[in-house]
Amino acid sequence: MTPARIVAALLRTEPVPDSGAHCVRCKRWTYAPIPVGYIERVSGPGFTQYACPSHATAMISRPTPGELEPDA
Numbered sequence: 001m002t003p004a005r006i007v008a009a010l011l012r013t014e015p016v017p018d019s020g021a022h023c024v025r026c027k028r029w030t031y032a033p034i035p036v037g038y039i040e041r042v043s044g045p046g047f048t049q050y051a052c053p054s055h056a057t058a059m060i061s062r063p064t065p066g067e068l069e070p071d072a
């Protein structure tokens with residue numbers, strides 16, 4: 001999300017963008033989802049779990065995928 005869209009969303013001068021995810025902890029919709037987990041399933045592709053910023057800090061206890069890889 002660009003800064004202009006954030007300002008526009010805060011000022012509600014345009015429709016709320018259709019992006020974001022439900023927080024896995026509080027179940028509320030967040031426009032700044034942070035990946036906190038990945039659930040693998042036997043019958044199909046897995047899915048990423050997201051949390052809102054206020055809950056993500058308490059839920060991330062280990063590096064996320066790609067976080068420890070050195071920048072090329």
Ligand SMILES: [Zn+2]
Nearest residue numbers: 023026052055
């Ligand atoms: Zn939450």
